[in-house]
Amino acid sequence: MKRTTLWKRMAAAVLSSALLIGAAFTTQHRADAAEVSGKIVIAGSTALLPLTQQAAKEFKKSHPKVKIVVSGSSSIAGPQSVAKGVATIGACDWDATRAVGGFPAYKGLKAYKIAKIPFAVIVNKNNSVDNLSVQQIQDIYEGKITNWKQVGGKDEEIVVINRAKGSGTRVNFEDKIMDGHAIKTSGDNYKEVQKSGDMVNAVSSNPNAIGFVDLAYVKGGIKAVSINGVKATTANAASGKYVFYGYGYLLTKGEAKGADKAFINYILSKKFQNGSLKKLKFIPVK
Amino acid sequence: MKKIIAGAVMASALLAGSPLPGTSLDGHVYAATSAKSVMSRYPVNVNGKLATIRSLHHSGVALFAASDLAKLFSANCTYDKAHQRYEIRRTSPAIRIVLQAGQNKAFVNGKHFSLSIAPQRSGKELYIDAKPIAELLGGQWQAENGIAVVSTSGSFRSFSETWEFDGSPSVIHGVAFQHVSFYSVYDIAAAFGAAVHVDKKTSMVKVTKGKRTVLFHPFSYTLNANGKKMTMPIAPFIQKGVPYADLPSIVRALGGDIDGRFIAIAGLIKGMSTHPQWVDQNTLLISRPDDSTSLLLDIRSRTAIRSISQMDLTLSPDGKQAAYVDENGHLFVIDLASNVVKQIGDDDEVKTDLVWSNDGRSLYCIYGSNNEAVAVASLDTGSINKLIDDKVKYKTDLRLSPDGTKLLYTVANEGKTNYTDDQKTDVDSIDTSGTDPQLFLVDLSSPNKQPTPLTSSPDNKVDSAFLSNNEIVYVSAIDDEAARPSLKWTRNGEEQTLLADQNIIDAVVVKSRIYVALETNGIYTIRIFDPSTKSWTTAGSTKNEITSIAPSPYDNQIAVTIATENGEKVSILRNGRWIDMTK
Numbered sequence: 107m108k109r110t111t112l113w114k115r116m117a118a119a120v121l122s123s124a125l126l127i128g129a130a131f132t133t134q135h136r137a138d139a140a141e142v143s144g145k146i147v148i149a150g151s152t153a154l155l156p157l158t159q160q161a162a163k164e165f166k167k168s169h170p171k172v173k174i175v176v177s178g179s180s181s182i183a184g185p186q187s188v189a190k191g192v193a194t195i196g197a198c199d200w201d202a203t204r205a206v207g208g209f210p211a212y213k214g215l216k217a218y219k220i221a222k223i224p225f226a227v228i229v230n231k232n233n234s235v236d237n238l239s240v241q242q243i244q245d246i247y248e249g250k251i252t253n254w255k256q257v258g259g260k261d262e263e264i265v266v267i268n269r270a271k272g273s274g275t276r277v278n279f280e281d282k283i284m285d286g287h288a289i290k291t292s293g294d295n296y297k298e299v300q301k302s303g304d305m306v307n308a309v310s311s312n313p314n315a316i317g318f319v320d321l322a323y324v325k326g327g328i329k330a331v332s333i334n335g336v337k338a339t340t341a342n343a344a345s346g347k348y349v350f351y352g353y354g355y356l357l358t359k360g361e362a363k364g365a366d367k368a369f370i371n372y373i374l375s376k377k378f379q380n381g382s383l384k385k386l387k388f389i390p391v392k
Numbered sequence: 393m394k395k396i397i398a399g400a401v402m403a404s405a406l407l408a409g410s411p412l413p414g415t416s417l418d419g420h421v422y423a424a425t426s427a428k429s430v431m432s433r434y435p436v437n438v439n440g441k442l443a444t445i446r447s448l449h450h451s452g453v454a455l456f457a458a459s460d461l462a463k464l465f466s467a468n469c470t471y472d473k474a475h476q477r478y479e480i481r482r483t484s485p486a487i488r489i490v491l492q493a494g495q496n497k498a499f500v501n502g503k504h505f506s507l508s509i510a511p512q513r514s515g516k517e518l519y520i521d522a523k524p525i526a527e528l529l530g531g532q533w534q535a536e537n538g539i540a541v542v543s544t545s546g547s548f549r550s551f552s553e554t555w556e557f558d559g560s561p562s563v564i565h566g567v568a569f570q571h572v573s574f575y576s577v578y579d580i581a582a583a584f585g586a587a588v589h590v591d592k593k594t595s596m597v598k599v600t601k602g603k604r605t606v607l608f609h610p611f612s613y614t615l616n617a618n619g620k621k622m623t624m625p626i627a628p629f630i631q632k633g634v635p636y637a638d639l640p641s642i643v644r645a646l647g648g649d650i651d652g653r654f655i656a657i658a659g660l661i662k663g664m665s666t667h668p669q670w671v672d673q674n675t676l677l678i679s680r681p682d683d684s685t686s687l688l689l690d691i692r693s694r695t696a697i698r699s700i701s702q703m704d705l706t707l708s709p710d711g712k713q714a715a716y717v718d719e720n721g722h723l724f725v726i727d728l729a730s731n732v733v734k735q736i737g738d739d740d741e742v743k744t745d746l747v748w749s750n751d752g753r754s755l756y757c758i759y760g761s762n763n764e765a766v767a768v769a770s771l772d773t774g775s776i777n778k779l780i781d782d783k784v785k786y787k788t789d790l791r792l793s794p795d796g797t798k799l800l801y802t803v804a805n806e807g808k809t810n811y812t813d814d815q816k817t818d819v820d821s822i823d824t825s826g827t828d829p830q831l832f833l834v835d836l837s838s839p840n841k842q843p844t845p846l847t848s849s850p851d852n853k854v855d856s857a858f859l860s861n862n863e864i865v866y867v868s869a870i871d872d873e874a875a876r877p878s879l880k881w882t883r884n885g886e887e888q889t890l891l892a893d894q895n896i897i898d899a900v901v902v903k904s905r906i907y908v909a910l911e912t913n914g915i916y917t918i919r920i921f922d923p924s925t926k927s928w929t930t931a932g933s934t935k936n937e938i939t940s941i942a943p944s945p946y947d948n949q950i951a952v953t954i955a956t957e958n959g960e961k962v963s964i965l966r967n968g969r970w971i972d973m974t975k
Contacts, residue, residue, distance in 0.1 A: 143873045149809055149822050156742070156761060162804075163788045166829075168939075170852045170869030170877050170896075175824040177807035179816070186819040187809070193822050272817055300816065303762070323761060325721055325740040340719060376664060376959065377681040381704055384684065385719055386742075
């Protein structure tokens with residue numbers, strides 16, 4: 107699909123039903139057959155960065171008059187940037203229109219659920235541990251388990267890597283894995299990193315490190331451990347067998363309009379959801 | 393004694409409802425053999441439209457109300473009480489027929505005319521033999537099994553036409569009159585491999601193919617296809633035992649589709665179809681986003697040859713193989729003839745923008761989770777090596793020059809999020825400077841393979857491509873509502889505008905010719921530029937919304953994707969004619 111408003115047609119119904127705003131949105135789409143132009147600035151989640159980058163690459167082919175700048179930092183930067191008006195779309199690993207994990211609800215923003223995100227608890231590729239229970243992960247991050255031999259690995263101290271506050275991956279880790287248990291955020295073997303890429307580097311460069319990242323980043327020098335004996339795969343996350351997953355959202359100030367709306371519609375289109383989104387290890391929401 | 397039969401009730405029931413087995417217009421109702429006269433309304437198929445006219449049956453003979461018959465032919469019937477004569481008159485074409493009850497002699501435009509059956513009067517109406525009067529009025533009347541077929545202008549004309557069924561020709565016979573064509577249901581069914589049964593008692597026609605059953609009656613527009621009602625634009629009829637009907641209706645009822653004179657027996661492939669690529673001059677590889685698969689499509693029969701469980705495959709230059717990267721980042725090559733899939737190495741890094749080497753033995757790709765490198769995979773050894781590892785993120789649109797010596801790609805840098813605090817908890821601004829997409833060229837024969845920037849302008853650059861002499865074309869656009877894209881040609885270090893201010897839908901280079909799809913005032917046109925002659929030609933235009941083009945490297949066909957209500961379909965432009973491949 108090239109420069110066309112086609113994907114708008116396809117995604118219109120999807121988006122309409124998602125937003126519960128009915129036929130009016132669809133009508134608006136079809137009437138909006140003129141060329142879309144403008145500048146989209148996407149800020150926020152690094153977990154969603156591969157997805158937003160890929161969508162931006164593809165979207166520009168069909169919409170050459172739309173300029174897209176993507177900046178990945180942390181999930182909280184998504185709603186913040188949109189609320190402040192420095193970005194037109196915020197990418198966030200939670201629905202920031204609701205209060206989550208100590209972060210306030212951002213009033214006046216509209217959240218579009220675009221993907222199910224499978225996350226992974228990761229260790230260095232050379233680590234012999236392949237499986238951890240939720241209880242063991244909680245104990246490691248609470249500081250109760252400090253040596254890999256306690257979970258069947260080598261006699262080496264565990265280096266716990268956490269994402270900095272504001273990370274959507276951290277919010278999902280605390281929600282889905284820690285389940286109310288507090289992470290011990292101090293000590294020589296505790297480290298915080300800013301971005302998903304930093305997490306990958308930290309774990310791949312340290313044979314005793316443990317961390318978490320979205321599944322799309324799992325490759326090279328890191329590996330995902332099974333959780334409760336269930337492998338970290340998109341299929342297991344899609345079926346719900348695998349417990350560590352969340353949802354990715356794009357946020358706009360009020361209803362998405364113009365180029366922003368067109369871009370979100372493209373991400374929600376069957377072509378992108380069943381195509382690139384799946385290849386990037388995300389799970390379609392439709 | 394006259395007796396009114398409930399023929400009208402039966403006819404209306406058939407008109408309104410679906411034909412059901414056992415519902416009939418039983419011919420013998422009208423064929424009263426006693427001395428009694430029977431009146432009813434007789435079903436008539438007039439130029440394919442259903443009607444009834446009053447009829448009188450006496451001693452096995454059916455006569456029809458002269459005024460009703462006259463009306464069918466746009467004529468009037470009047471009664472001259474003084475002379476006890478009836479007159480059927482029409483002004484254009486002019487005709488005057490004078491008839492008298494009980495008289496075999498009639499006058500047509502003042503001349504004698506003999507009737508084999510004398511008209512009869514019943515009440516104020518004159519009942520006449522319809523066949524000769526219809527012919528005098530310029531048409532034709534034919535009754536069979538209690539239903540009359542009437543042409544109001546000209547006689548029935550037999551014809552035969554050759555149609556393509558899944559690409560194979562079949563002759564279909566038919567009958568045409570008054571600009572309406574009816575096709576032999578036997579012939580259509582035979583081409584579908586279906587069986588036809590005509591119930592002699594009820595005239596119900598049953599066409600069966602496997603589990604599909606199509607039922608219809610000659611006096612109904614309604615057709616029942618596996619329990620689903622469909623309406624035919626013209627009513628069918630039976631002539632000499634052969635049912636004739638509207639061809640598209642029968643084809644669709646049997647599950648087929650029609651495009652021009654082409655009939656797809658199982659129907660054209662449904663659902664969203666995208667990304668057509670030419671495997672050879674008769675085969676397309678298309679993506680199917682509905683179920684994340686691909687199809688090999690025979691464009692002659694417009695049927696699927698095979699389904700492949702991956703979409704967005706990249707076809708090799710010889711069309712024999714296709715490459716893809718799975719959800720785990722692994723690279724695979726599928727042999728399209730044998731369907732054998734081969735994994736190329738076990739590298740699981742992100743790979744996008746697969747590009748085949750000209751010899752089909754290597755695959756270039758954008759490499760890394762941030763698209764920060766360019767790599768090449770050897771199909772022979774399975775090894776994947778980085779060619780360009782400059783850490784510049786977000787490379788895209790990888791192209792290989794026709795001589796295999798140069799790579800072209802686009803880079804759009806990431807914006808930088810600035811914070812008000814060192815802990816990076818409060819966003820201040822997004823720095824978008826330096827994020828404009830730029831083209832880079834890499835000389836693969838150079839030792840350091842240093843990317844060279846080709847552009848520095850702030851416009852978007854898409855559809856970049858090499859010409860045969862390694863010159864480059866691309867579409868340039870800016871984020872200004874009033875400005876439309878341009879087609880740029882970079883040659884000898886200078887940039888030339890080939891097309892300015894045009895709504896360019898797609899631009900593709902095949903065999904060193906530039907194919908461009910343009911939209912102007914809702915008309916989509918494919919134009920072709922030959923750089924050697926610097927001349928433009930037009931391949932075709934359509935009102936359908938073209939979304940992408942894929943010219944064949946084998947001949948002059950152009951595959952296109954066209955927007956539909958449900959997504960996209962694939963069509964072909966061949967010699968100026970648009971042919972649907974999917975729907």
